[in-house]
Amino acid sequence: MRALALAGAATLVASSAWAQASAPAGDAPTRDVRAWLLRIHEAASHRNFQGTFVVSGGGAVSSARIAHFCEGPNQFERSEALDGQARHVYRHNEVVTTLWPANKTAMIEQRDSLAQFPALLQAGGDRIAEFYDVRPQGAERVAGRDADVLLVKPRDTFRYGYRLWADQASGLLLRADVIGERNEVLESSAFSDVTINVKSHPESVLQPMKKLDGYRVVRPVLTPTRLEAEGWTMRDAVPGFRQVSCVKRPMAGANRPEKAAGEQQALQSIFSDGLTYVSVFIEPFDPQRHTRPMQAAVGPTQTLMQQQGDWWVTILGDVPPATLRLFAKGLERSRK
Secondary structure (H helix, E strand, C coil), X not given: CHHHHHCCCCCCCCCHHHHHCCCCCCCCCHHHHHHHHHHHHHXXXXXXXXXXXXXXXXXXXXXXXXXEEEECCEEEEEEEECXXXXXXXXXXXXXXXXXXXXXXXXXXXXCCHHHCCXXXXXXXXXXXXXXXXXXXXXXXXXXXXXEEEEEEEECCCCCCXXXXXXXXXXXXXXXXXXXXXXXXXXXXXXXXXXXXXXXXXXXXXXXXXXXXXXXXXXCCCCEECCCHHHCEEECCCCCCCEEEEEEEEECCCCCCCCCCCCCCEEEEEEEEXXXXXXXXXXXXXXXXXXCCCEEEEECCEEEEEEEECCEEEEEEECCCHHHHHHHHHHEEECCC
């Protein structure tokens, strides 16, 4: 579940430049907003907690039981999907193991903190005041706990807004809503119950990561690269978005543990404005698989797929449809 990252632990480093940025008149002082958001990140990375997390949006509801433990610099997480196919996810720092008991498959990946939300303070956070208006909105209760509310409104039409609820006592993010262009809630992610400052139990994470007897173990190979090195460029940058990651991955995904010799790879480039991400996937065009261009939406997540010369481009992110079209328009092949 994508939104589980809202409550996930992350070690996020603040940009000092953002603390010194000047906020437009009428906004909460930038330094105060930075401190507010830093408190959320500190709670996520330094507090022990467990609870049930529910995500609703696009006509669907899903939930998971999650737990997070911190011991010094080490982070431990586990989550169990409570709906649909059984899935267990365990994380020790950057190593993530996902288990699907039904087909006895285990995927082991190296992930960085780019999967976490908000991405602010690690990708473009020093310019967030240029693109978002951040205002305190009083206090409410979530999962039986008093929470401070923060409204994050976009200054343009290229991004969605957010409403965030943080626990007053600990700073832990208890709820996050994605707000659409007509002020509607596109997705809501929240704890239905949560216990903070639970006893640390890292073995409940480490043991399942080690006990993989009987599982087919898959280790996707991701190769860091640059968009330009692969013959592509973003000719016209989308306002506020910066490239924060670019990798090559086997097109077969998680179907086999090793990249076969000569196997074609897909290119994935990730862009962020400090609060959300847009992923651009590029792969060779295959008329049997890529039958027609399309644009679709599920909750806040928009997807755009189209042919570009000899290539098939897929762009997705929690942004308005026009933003994806800007990415597609700006993407250009720089060499044959």
